[in-house]
Structures are given as C-alpha cells and as structure tokens.
Amino acid sequence: MSSFSVTDTSSRTKRIAGTLVIVYALITMLPLVWIGATGFKSPADAISYPPKVVFSPTLEGYVNLFTTRTRQTQEYLQNNPPTNWADEIVRQYDMVIVGPSKFGERFLNSVIIGFGSTFLSIFLGTLAAYAFSRFKIPLADDLLFFILSTRMMPPIAVAIPIFLMYRNLGLSDTHLGMILLYTAVNISLAVWLLKGFIDEIPREYEEAALIDGYTRFQAFYKVVLPQAATGIASTAIFCLIFAWNEYAFAVLLTSATAQTAPPFIPTIIGIGGLDWPAVAAGATLFLLPVMIFTIMLRKHLLRGITFGAVRK
Amino acid sequence: MAEVQLKNVSKSFADTSAITDMTFGIDDGEFVVLLGPTGAGKTTTLRLIAGLENCDAGSIEIDGTVVNHYTPAQRNVAMVFQQYSLYPHLSVRDNLAFPLRSPILKTPEDEITRKVNEVAEILHIPNKLDNKATELSGGEMQRVSIGRALVRDPAIFLMDEPLSSLDAKLRADLRVELKRLQAEMKKTLLYVTHDQIEAMTMASQIGVLDEGRLVQFGTPRDIYQNPNSTYVAARLGQPRINLLPSGLFGENGPQGASQIGLRPENIEVGKGRDAHILRVEHLGDQTRLHLKFVEHDLVTLIDAHSDYQEGETIQISAVDPLFFDAAGSRIS
Numbered sequence: 001m002s003s004f005s006v007t008d009t010s011s012r013t014k015r016i017a018g019t020l021v022i023v024y025a026l027i028t029m030l031p032l033v034w035i036g037a038t039g040f041k042s043p044a045d046a047i048s049y050p051p052k053v054v055f056s057p058t059l060e061g062y063v064n065l066f067t068t069r070t071r072q073t074q075e076y077l078q079n080n081p082p083t084n085w086a087d088e089i090v091r092q093y094d095m096v097i098v099g100p101s102k103f104g105e106r107f108l109n110s111v112i113i114g115f116g117s118t119f120l121s122i123f124l125g126t127l128a129a130y131a132f133s134r135f136k137i138p139l140a141d142d143l144l145f146f147i148l149s150t151r152m153m154p155p156i157a158v159a160i161p162i163f164l165m166y167r168n169l170g171l172s173d174t175h176l177g178m179i180l181l182y183t184a185v186n187i188s189l190a191v192w193l194l195k196g197f198i199d200e201i202p203r204e205y206e207e208a209a210l211i212d213g214y215t216r217f218q219a220f221y222k223v224v225l226p227q228a229a230t231g232i233a234s235t236a237i238f239c240l241i242f243a244w245n246e247y248a249f250a251v252l253l254t255s256a257t258a259q260t261a262p263p264f265i266p267t268i269i270g271i272g273g274l275d276w277p278a279v280a281a282g283a284t285l286f287l288l289p290v291m292i293f294t295i296m297l298r299k300h301l302l303r304g305i306t307f308g309a310v311r312k
Numbered sequence: 313m314a315e316v317q318l319k320n321v322s323k324s325f326a327d328t329s330a331i332t333d334m335t336f337g338i339d340d341g342e343f344v345v346l347l348g349p350t351g352a353g354k355t356t357t358l359r360l361i362a363g364l365e366n367c368d369a370g371s372i373e374i375d376g377t378v379v380n381h382y383t384p385a386q387r388n389v390a391m392v393f394q395q396y397s398l399y400p401h402l403s404v405r406d407n408l409a410f411p412l413r414s415p416i417l418k419t420p421e422d423e424i425t426r427k428v429n430e431v432a433e434i435l436h437i438p439n440k441l442d443n444k445a446t447e448l449s450g451g452e453m454q455r456v457s458i459g460r461a462l463v464r465d466p467a468i469f470l471m472d473e474p475l476s477s478l479d480a481k482l483r484a485d486l487r488v489e490l491k492r493l494q495a496e497m498k499k500t501l502l503y504v505t506h507d508q509i510e511a512m513t514m515a516s517q518i519g520v521l522d523e524g525r526l527v528q529f530g531t532p533r534d535i536y537q538n539p540n541s542t543y544v545a546a547r548l549g550q551p552r553i554n555l556l557p558s559g560l561f562g563e564n565g566p567q568g569a570s571q572i573g574l575r576p577e578n579i580e581v582g583k584g585r586d587a588h589i590l591r592v593e594h595l596g597d598q599t600r601l602h603l604k605f606v607e608h609d610l611v612t613l614i615d616a617h618s619d620y621q622e623g624e625t626i627q628i629s630a631v632d633p634l635f636f637d638a639a640g641s642r643i644s
C-alpha cells in the first residue's frame with residue numbers, strides 16, 4: 001500500500017506529528033477549560049482544594065456578572081417572592097437583584113473600540129502597504145522605518161503625553177479617542193505585515209487588469225484585494241487581539257463612558273468579596289469574540305498565499 | 313483596426329539599456345513578429361506599446377495619435393503575457409469574461425456567455441471553463457491567457473510568446489488557428505517569439521532584435537534570403553546557416569568580403585572540393601550530413617533516400633553564397 005514519496009509524509013511521521021500537536025493543544029487549552037468551568041461553579045466549588053473536576057453547574061457566576069444585588073431582611077424576602085430564575089439564585093444568599101451591572105455596557109465598548117480600530121488599521125494599512133509596495137515613493141525606506149519605529153518602545157512609555165494631549169483635545173474617555181489610539185499603535189504592524197503580503201502578489205495581475213480596461217483603483221480592488229485576503233485576515237486578527245486585550249491605556253484613559261472590559265473585569269472582584277465564578281464568567285465571555293473572529297477567518301489563514309497561476 | 317508606429321523609441325532600466333532607438337511601423341491588419349533571443353528586448357517593446365512602461369525617448373503612435381501619455385486602458389490594446397498571469401482567484405470563465413466586464417466595455421451578460429463559449433471552443437478548453445485558474449496545466453493556462461485577449465476587439469493584439477509551453481502538435485494547430493483568426497478579423501497583431509518557425513509561418517513582416525536594437529525588418533522571405541548581417545542570417549533557418557571564411561571554394565566575392573554564409577540547401581553535393589562525412593542524420597523527410605570541410609564543420613541537406621556513410625569523402629560546392637565583411641555586415 002504505502003509507496004515512498006518525497007512530498008507525502010509517511011503515516012508514522014503523521015502519527016507522531018499528530019500526537020505532538022494534540023498534546024500541545026491540550027496543554028494550551030487547559031487554562032481556558034479551567035476558566036470556562038469555573039464560570040459555572042459555585043463560589044465554594046471555585047476555591048475548593050483539591051480543585052473539583054466534577055461539580056454541579058450553576059449560573060450563579062453569570063447572574064452575578066450581569067447584575068447588581070443587595071442584601072435584604074428576611075421580612076422583605078418573605079413578602080416579595082422571587083420574580084424570575086435569576087432572582088431565585090441570588091435569594092440563597094439573602095440577596096435581591098436591584099439592576100443590571102455595567103458589564104454589558106463595558107463589553108459593548110470593547111466591541112466598538114476593538115473592531116473599530118481593527119477596521120481602521122486594516123483600511124489605512126492596506127492602502128499604505130499597497131502604495132509602498134507598488135509606487136516609487138521618495139524616501140520610502142525611511143518612511144517605513146519611521147512607521148516601524150513607533151513600535152520600538154512599549155506604547156505605555158508615551159502614556160503621560162497622550163493622557164495630557166487627550167485631555168486637551170477632549171478625547172479622554174471617548175470611543176473615538178480609544179479607536180484612534182489603538183489604530184496608531186496597530187498601524188505600523190498592519191503596514192509592515194500587509195506590505196509583505198502585497199509584495200508577494202505579482203504585478204502582472206494588476207498589469208493585466210490595467211490592459212483589460214480597469215483603472216488602477218479598480219485593479220487594486222478587483223485583483224489585489226482578493227489575493228491579499230489571507231494577509232488581511234491574519235493582520236486583522238493580530239490587530240484585534242492587541243486592541244481587545246489592551247489594559248494599561250484603557251485604565252488610564254477611560255472611566256465612565258468608554259471603559260472597555262479589561263479594566264472592568266478586575267473590579268468585579270471587589271463588589272461582593274472574591275467572586276471568582278463571576279470573574280471567570282466575565283473572562284469566558286471576553287474570550288469569545290476574538291475566538292469567533294479567528295474561527296470565521298480561519299479559512300483564509302489556512303489557505304495560504306496563492307501559487308501557480310504565474311509562471312516564474 | 314489600427315496601425316502602430318514606433319519612432320526612435322528608447323528605454324533603459326537603471327543602467328541596462330533594454331531598447332535603443334527603435335523605429336518600425338505596423339500597418340493595419342498586419343501580423344508582425346518580433347524575433348530575438350532571450351534578453352533582446354521583446355517583452356519590453358510590447359510593454360512600451362501597451363503602456364505598462366513609459367519610453368525614455370521617442371514616440372509611439374496608434375492610428376496616428378501619439379499615445380505616450382495614455383493609460384493602458386486608453387490605448388485599447390489586448391496583451392497575452394509571457395507569464396500568463398491569469399487571475400488566480402477567478403474561474404476560467406470569469407478570467408475570460410474579465411475584460412468584457414471592464415467599466416469601459418460593460419458587456420451584457422448574455423453576450424459575455426456567447427463570446428466566452430466561442431473563444432473556449434477555438435482554444436479547445438470548453439470543458440475547463442469552470443476550473444479555478446490555478447487548476448490548469450501550463451498549456452491550458454496559456455490558452456486561457458490567449459482567450460482573454462481574443463474575447464476583446466482591441467486596436468491591436470500584443471502577444472508575448474503565447475505558444476511557448478504547448479506541446480508540438482497543439483502549437484502547430486494553434487499557430488494555424490491564430491493566423492486564420494487574425495486574417496479573418498483583419499486585426500493588427502504584434503507577436504513576440506524566439507521560435508523561428510512561428511516567425512516564418514505566421515508573420516507578414518518580421519523584425520529581428522539584437523540587444524535592444526531592431527537590426528532588420530522585412531517579409532519572412534526577404535529576411536531569409538537577404539539577411540543584412542550574419543546575426544540575422546543565423547536567426548532563421550534550421551539547420552543554421554554555415555559561416556566560413558571566404559575563398560575556400562575559390563569563389564571571388566566582392567571587395568572586403570571576409571566570410572561567406574551558406575544555407576544547407578546552398579551546398580551542392582557531387583562536384584567541387586573534398587569534404588569528409590562526420591555524421592549522417594536521417595530525419596525521415598530529410599537527411600542531414602555533418603561535414604568536415606578544411607577545418608570547418610558544415611551541415612547540409614540531401615535527399616532522404618541517399619545512402620552516404622560516415623567516413624566517406626564527397627565533393628561539395630557553394631551555390632549563391634552570401635558575403636559578409638569582417639564585422640558580420642552583408643556586402644553584395
């Protein structure tokens with residue numbers, strides 16, 4: 001059955017490689033599984049030692065995450081029976097739900113700022129990368145180096161100037177301010193990554209399109225963009241991950257209106273003692289968008305760069 | 313329907329000069345072939361006409377209008393690239409339809425379907441229409457690439473070695489087919505190749521290029537019979553022309569002649585000077601004799617049925633030799 005081939009790996013190699021990948025995946029996934037599980041534990045189960053692998057799941061963590069609660073007298077609790085299932089859960093601690101927490105709002109802020117800045121970084125980055133890749137730009141190398149140099153220090157090093165600047169410009173604690181800030185940080189990565197991908201796309205395609213009667217912009221749009229999809233998708237994922245996880249600037253520059261989820265989640269700890277299930281629930285939900293985004297773009301990531309239609 | 317005129321066109325890249333002072337004209341409906349070895353500037357010439365490169369000097373006219381500053385789209389040319397450059401994200405059908413869907417042509421979809429099917433038929437690829445462009449063999453890609461030009465109705469077709477990766481039979485078929493189409497559509501076509509058979513069989517005019525210069529321009533027959541240099545003489549004819557010092561046959565050439573060129577068919581066997589047979593090649597329809605004459609190697613053609621043997625000595629003489637001076641220029 002098995003014949004020797006240079007390109008096909010032998011089944012033994014495949015088995016070994018497969019095992020390694022699975023072991024690695026399990027190791028990296030363990031903390032995620034832990035967080036996911038903790039979100040469904042009761043506070044007692046969450047901190048029990050040794051950790052409980054089997055436990056009876058409860059939505060307590062999620063209820064606590066999304067609500068604010070207050071302790072009530074026995075008299076009040078007896079006169080006002082629970083109105084829904086969530087209320088019922090908190091009653092066991094002699095509490096009642098008094099309203100929603102800020103989590104939903106903070107999460108939405110994260111989505112707006114994260115995806116907004118990703119979109120803007122990719123949009124500007126693709127145009128700039130195309131220009132650097134295809135046109136003769138005076139001092140192109142110096143410009144590219146300058147763009148990269150903005151990434152050479154940790155962004156937080158410029159926190160104080162940005163803080164002052166934002167206060168004067170009225171950008172503190174605004175969505176726009178955060179989108180611009182994350183875009184400024186991401187754009188260098190986007191330009192450099194995308195330029196690499198666009199450099200790989202042979203010019204012949206655009207030249208063919210120019211001769212076929214298209215303008216340069218149409219050629220860019222119809223021929224270059226579809227082929228840069230892989231690069232755009234992976235760059236977008238990197239940008240989103242940065243913007244989504246960013247903590248330091250978010251703490252510094254946002255508070256009441258534009259606060260994102262990362263600075264918010266730790267504050268849950270303080271609300272009613274060490275509420276680990278609620279924190280874990282928040283962390284689980286926080287992980288989802290990047291995960292979904294990555295899975296959605298997976299096809300592009302795996303497809304690789306197009307080979308073959310240009311004879312080298 | 314258009315004529316093209318290049319006047320003193322030059323183009324260099326950094327410090328290599330790709331095209332030097334090139335002047336020639338293509339009349340309406342003509343099939344012109346540019347012939348030259350690799351690096352001669354064939355592709356560069358086509359790119360200049362297409363508007364993908366700007367010339368450093370000189371002018372390019374299409375139909376009497378100087379088009380130096382026109383965009384490729386404004387010049388209305390169709391080009392088959394040497395590297396076929398099919399759009400890899402599109403199917404074969406969409407590749408062929410791409411120029412028809414351009415903002416300039418905006419062809420209705422039913423007409424696109426008709427034209428695409430028609431062209432696919434001509435190029436023997438109707439069963440590949442729904443393949444992705446990357447799922448084709450090299451020869452199929454090349455044919456799709458030709459098809460992408462043929463669906464259009466441009467002022468001029470530019471084709472850069474379009475048959476180079478086809479097998480011999482398909483190449484012969486398409487050679488005839490292209491010639492027929494061009495004659496039928498009465499289209500101006502500029503075709504680039506280093507294959508002399510393509511040049512001889514298809515061209516109404518041939519331009520021979522040498523290191524960016526146009527060294528001779530004329531009908532295939534004229535270029536074959538009256539090459540103006542040893543370089544041009546050696547580009548056409550298979551087996552190649554034999555070049556020898558003059559005087560070996562006792563012929564008296566014109567003043568200054570230092571070499572003679574003898575095409576294989578211009579060596580007569582049977583009388584004259586002694587030559588030694590080194591090798592006999594039977595090709596079926598013809599037989600080639602490789603000869604040692606004085607200290608020079610010669611190749612000649614003889615009747616397919618003759619039975620000369622290696623090692624024999626025969627007599628040869630020169631018929632209508634071409635005379636060249638020491639620098640290789642023709643003198644007569």
Ligand SMILES: Nc1ncnc2c1ncn2[C@@H]1O[C@H](COP(=O)(O)OP(=O)(O)OP(=O)(O)O)[C@@H](O)[C@H]1O
Pocket residue numbers: 325326328329330348349350351352353354355356357394506
């Ligand atoms: N973009 C470029 N940059 C620099 N030099 C170039 C460029 N394009 C062509 N040249 C040079 O110009 C000369 C002519 O090139 P060209 O591609 O026109 O040759 P060609 O006749 O088409 O050869 P081939 O038969 O190999 O395709 C070569 O010396 C080549 O190195």
Ligand SMILES: [Mg+2]
Pocket residue numbers: 354355356394472
């Ligand atoms: Mg070429």
